[in-house]
Amino acid sequence: GLVMSTKARPRERRATVMFRNVLMRAARGLRSEAAAETDAFANKLKFNFSIPTATLYDKSPVQMVILPGSSGVFGVLKDHVPTIAALKPGVVAVQEVEGDSELKQFFVSGGFAYVKPDSSLDIQAVEAVPLDELDVDEVKKGLASYTNAAASASDDVEKAEAEIGLEVYQAMAAALNVA
Amino acid sequence: RSGALADESSPCAMSLLRGAVGLARPSLLRPDGARFASLKSLKSRVTSVKSIQKITKAMKMVAASKLRGAQTRMEASRPFAYASPAEVKAVLEGPAAEEGAPAFAGKTFYVPISSDKGLCGGVNSSVVKAVKAMVQQVPEGSTQEFFIVGMKAREALSREFKEKVVASVDEIYTKPFTFAQASVLADEILKHDFDKLCLVYNKFTSVVKFEVTPITLGTPAVLSESDDLAVFEVDEDEGSTMYADLFEFELASRLYNCVLENSTSENASRMTAMDNASTNANDMINKLNIKYNRQRQAVITTELNEIISGAESL
DSSP states (O other), X not given: OOOOOTTOOHHHHHHHHHHHHHHHHHHHHHHHHHHHHHHHTTSXXXXXXXXXXXXXXXXXXXXXXXXXXTTEEEEEOTTOOOEEEEEOSEEEEXXXXXXXXXOEEEEEOOEXXXXXTXXXXXXXXXXXXXXXXXXXXXXXXXXXXXXXXXXXXXXXHHXXXXXXXXXXXXXXXXXXXXX | OTTOOOOSSSOOHHHHHHHXXXXXXXXXXXXXXXXXXXXXXXXXXXXXXXXXXHXXXXXXXXXXXXXXXXXXXXXXXXXXXXXXOHXXXXXXXXXXXXXXXOOOOSEEEEEEBOOSSOOSTTHHHHHHHHHHHHXXXXXXXXXXXXXXXXXXXXXHHHHHXXXXXXXXXXXXXXXXXXXXXXXXXXXXXXTSOOSEEEEEEEEEEETTEEEEEEEEEOOTTHHHHOSTTTTSBOOTTTHHHHHHHHHHHHXXXXXXXXXXXXXXXXHHHHHHXXXXXXXXXXXXXHHHHHHHHHHHHHHHHHHHHHHXXXXXXX
16 A cells, blocks of 8 residues: 655645546556456457467457358357257358348368357368459469369279378359359 | 807807708707797697687577577467366366386377577477487386487487387478477377377576476377366367367477477577686686797797797807
8 A cells, every 4th residue: 555654844745636636547447457358258259260370359359150051051140059069161240240241151172160158159171361462363263173173083092092182172263153 | 959059158058059950941949939839839729729619609599599589488388378267177187196006008209399499508408318218217118219309319219229219300490480390399299199108398487597398288189088187168069079189289289389398498508608718718728828929928938938048059
């Protein structure tokens, strides 16, 4: 606490009182900041989205995320039940603010998603690109070449590789609404 | 004998003799000849140390620039590699070893991670030492196998444990290490059976601090067999295959991070080692220069003495 000499002169007493007021105002500010932080996640989902070379979302508050799970597309809001899900090639759509009709869309090639007991969502994707960065022509070309490869594969390994490529390109084509 | 100063007043018999011999057979003047030879050898030593110093300085610069790139990529990989829930991590790594618990008696599969190139300080030898210590401590009946990443650890471990080395990977550092390469490594590792998996690498804390860290993982089945993951909802049809895939994915992402951390530690260690080498070379050059100058002055003094004494004798 503040140590004040009993014989402080009037000017010094005023200074210490002012100092104390400043401290109390600062403490109030800090308290409200901490409260604001938890408030930021009060109605929002804490979202982490990372790929091996970068972090796309780091503890960001978002409204909702739609993910391509291996057994179907599902959406995650705040307070979702804890889940572990594998991801298949598809689109991860992020609604950052409630009522937003524009979703941020990323194409992911695969990975895993976890909803943790503390109700935060983590996506670990092998690759993720914003959907508008996909080149439509390249997707069409890739789709054609993998279709051929799958049809003409000679052994199991080649067939499996071709089918993997085909699945990814089909998902990209579907995401871009391309035939 | 070399510094025998002639008395100025009276010509010494010795110097007389030396003067006479010097005119006839210079090669017999062994002391002088030896001095000139050592002057030359000192000079050549100084030039060779200087050229070594240039190399070590250049290597330090290269290591410093590689360190920057490696550190960025390593830091980017950390959130990815450790994104899984704490419960999953706990099951993967198994319960912490308690004091006095019976030592693990099964097959341990070690993956020591080292560099391909040398001159990087102690990073590789510390990994090898840690692995050897771990192998000494296991009880009878347990077996070990090594999957060695990097040439340096392979050279060190194949001498003692040749029969235990199942595979080794070289030249993964020629191009920036990708997650795809880590997946291939994980695939290769999972072709072998084991009871416990141990990755040993240098974890990078800061440019001057990196420590050998072992990461222990259980078997691929450990996730699907565990009860601790019941809190998580998983798709019924996919349950068991998903957990097997998850183990592979976790292994690949940890390998990715471990190789990047080791690479960053290697560059930091090389930078420090080359810096020390340059400083040592500098000290050596200074000492040699002093020696050279002393020697040069001694030669001149002796020559002068001989000339003077020779002149006096005439």
